[in-house]
Amino acid sequence: MMNGAKIANRWTAAACAAFLFLAVPAVLAKTAKEQGMNGKDIARKLMCQCGCSMVAAECNHVNCPSAPKLIARAQELVERNLTVEQILDEFVEEYGGEHVLSAPPFKGRNRIAYIAPYAGLVLVALLVGMAVIGWTRNRRRADPLAETPEGSPSPGEENGDPHRERMRKELKEYDV
């Protein structure tokens, strides 16, 4: 049994490790240019504003009024040695909202957009999992001798007839 101090120390160490894990990469964040990115790479994270609903790098509408501007501006910001996050923030400011981004940044209330569907899914999976456990428990409780090998008939189906059993096995084997 661990005493309170030991537990506190472990928690402090874990918190420091988490801080380092999160903070160090942020401090050492490389600029887009250092990562070898160009304007077109950044434009994959931006939505074209011509209404085509494609990312700016992939909008290939001839004479598109939006995509070339976005790519050129992204290239300009890459040349200014900004990080990807800074470049995207710059676009949000210039275009007056996050609609210009191809995915909402994972911060603030935006997190709901990412977490909610998975939370719903996990909830459903949990409910189904609980139902499955309930079913299997009910079954064991109802028939404690029902430790049947795989594929064997459920209680009620079995009538003890060896020929029927043999036939069932054959059917199972050739049920291809």
Place this chain on the structure above:
Amino acid sequence: MAEFGKWSLYFAFAVSLYSLAASWLGIVKKRVEYLESARNSALMLFVLTSAATATLLYLLVTHDFRFEYVARYTSSTLPFAYTISALWGGQEGSLLFWLFLLSLFTLGVIVTAKDDAKPLMPYVIPVLTGTASFFLFILCFHTSPFETFPNGQAAIEGRDLNPLLQNPGMFVHPPSLYLGYVGVAAPFAFGLAALMSGRLDTEWMKLSRRWTLLAWLFLTIGNILGGKWAYVELGWGGYWAWDPVENAAFMPWLACTAFIHSVMIQEKRGMLKVWNVTLIILSFELAVFGTFLTRSGVISSVHSFGENTFGIYFLVFLVTSTVFSFGWVLYRLPMLRSENELESAVSRESGFLLNNIVLVGIAGVTCWGTLLPITSEVFKGQKMTAGPDFFNMMNVPMFLILLLLMGIGPLLAWRKTSSSMLLRNFFWPVCLGLGACVPLYLIGWRKPLALVSLGGSAFVLGTIAQEFWRGTVARRRMTGEAPGTAFVSLFRKNMRRYGGYVVHFGTLMIFVGVTASSAYKIEEEKTLKPGESMTAGRYRLTYEKLETETTAHRSVTRARIAVERNGKSVGYSLPEKHFYFKAEQPTTEVDIRSGLMEDLYVVLTAAQEDGQAIITAMVNPLVVWIWAGGGVVVFGTILCMLPGGERRKAAWRKTIQDRGRIEAEKETAGVGL
């Protein structure tokens, strides 16, 4: 002529309402003659909608520019084939085409109904005619394809069909999707009929099985061809952009896929009855939702028909039909209890259940992302967009789980799988999956998710091969047939099961193609003067010159680019830019050199007046596998739909039963075996 088309629609609307009323009276008063009348009027509906569709086709091919629709979507110089495709190229025409297909499906359902379907038909018919009456209401009172210009005037020339739609793929892609959307109405009608009539055994699923597969087949073809069209026509080098309209077609496909799998649990074990009716309702409502998205203009998309005023009617129809359907589910809840319960968490049933959760989960996430611009504006006051980054981040993990389940599911036994069986069934496929990762890693394909996907695909391939191997060996042992004959006999004996494996194999090919082309795509862009070169992967492209030509319909600017692969000349690449005079719209026509292992995809991004050209070259690995995989899926689905397997299986069961009885008699007589 216009009056004929218009009045055909008005009559059809009246007939659809009459059919509804007659069905209702027939059911309530238990009068067969009313039900017969409802059936006949549903057949009449097909005649009338066919007449209206034929009228619009006639107006299109005769270039009757007195009609707004004809003037908006065709021109006198539009090639004949595209003049035909203008039938579904615009809002009103496509609604009419949709209605025509729905009446065709209704006709099919009525004509093919045998004695076992008769108890459900009084309920099936009103569901289908009720859906048709909604479309007729829109076409008669809100957006008719037979509207003429004021004062009998005619346009001198038409505006032409959108140049992006002037592609051979557009002959098959939209009709396939419409057939898929409309096709879902048939199993939905059977499901709702089962709920309304209280006949909630497996009969409705058996009766609607081929209709479900047919709808799924067309949705699959529509989605695959939509990807092919985007790849060839849009010129951005990809095939799926998670565009709202693409998503709208994908969501019912997912729900329908889940339904096709989960019906097996009800058929085998009498379980998941509520879930099955829920899934078929969901499939239908998602199809309607897709139509709403495409036509309401609430979300902008390159595919949508633009803004209009009748989106609200679609919304009302969507809400009403959902409430009505789920109302019946609630009402019949006591009758929808499972006949059995899960015996083990490690069983085929659990596998299917998990597969269903993932499929519906992907549909849910896709729906969530598609609606994000609207919901974020409502709840956050700021519009957010969900582009490919969002969908890939959210859906890729679930697709990988789905891939693995595709391999795991068939290896699990019904009811319960023992640990020894698990070990026996999974050993070789797992070895193959892990083994496949080694050469991939060695050739430099080391992205973790791609490795999981490709290794997982190898695992699934192993499971499929193992199933065929075991089946063939069992068959040979039983009948002494030659290996080839035994393999073919497997299909003849159980088309549904082995057709399903073929579908899984095709899906696997799609998975491999999507993974490789997404993770290992090479893209280069360069401004070139004549004589200059660029490289993309193992290709070297030398730009020679720009060529131009003009026809009555369009002008063409073409870049002539010499292509070398590994230093050897392989010919010329000729990407083009077109300018359509009537539509005053330019388009990009890419040059694709397709191979089994990779595509060289060359785009003339811009042609400058001084003769310079901006060329984008992409090397997309294994894209052909996606189209070929689509073909395999179609082939497998057709196998699943072929009749005969069940009959042969029943005959085989009878033989075995007879053998068992003879043995029993012998043993009783003391002879033994």
